[in-house]
Amino acid sequence: ETGVTQTPRHLVMGMTNKKSLKCEQHLGHNAMYWYKQSAKKPLELMFVYSLEERVENNSVPSRFSPECPNSSHLFLHLHTLQPEDSALYLCASSQELAGELGEQFFGPGTRLTVL
């Protein structure tokens, strides 16, 4: 069973709401990721944190705000989202060594619907 958990598993929100997605990894990894998976599109990397510092931000709109308080937890804060932001949001973790990616382990995802 996966060592990466995500809550909530499903979320429906209006465009004016503010919500947060939570990810926790129990694998002792030092890097965590947020991905977006939309219907009929490939997974898109949104954010990467290594040793709790953001090292990559793939031009994600500012209405998505990540937070990594420690190596085991990752949040994605959402505000004033658009309907096109409806997607499956996947968290992943891996062990980085000298900048090299280890295998990424994914959480079950949060299925987000923006009305």
Added chain:
Amino acid sequence: RKEVEQDPGPFNVPEGATVAFNCTYSNSASQSFFWYRQDCRKEPKLLMSVYSSGNEDGRFTAQLNRASQYISLLIRDSKLSDSATYLCVVKRDSGYSTLTFGKGTMLLVSP
């Protein structure tokens, strides 16, 4: 050209069939290659890495052709439990943001 392109699906095959998935990548600097499996409404999981010499894991065989920038996955003796979407994943070079996923090819194995 998309960075990673896969066969459009779905592939519908009977149990016991052999099925092959193809994937092409556009960036010749790509260094590492993987096949992930994603079950319906579940997260992706690493199925196998793809090595230059080709590699086999039970009923699964992965091959890489760097000259043609082409990766394949062969599944022999398909089982019902093989039904899933298979994602081709390419890593360009050292670094964090370099895992690029294909859209995936869905496989449906029927009795």
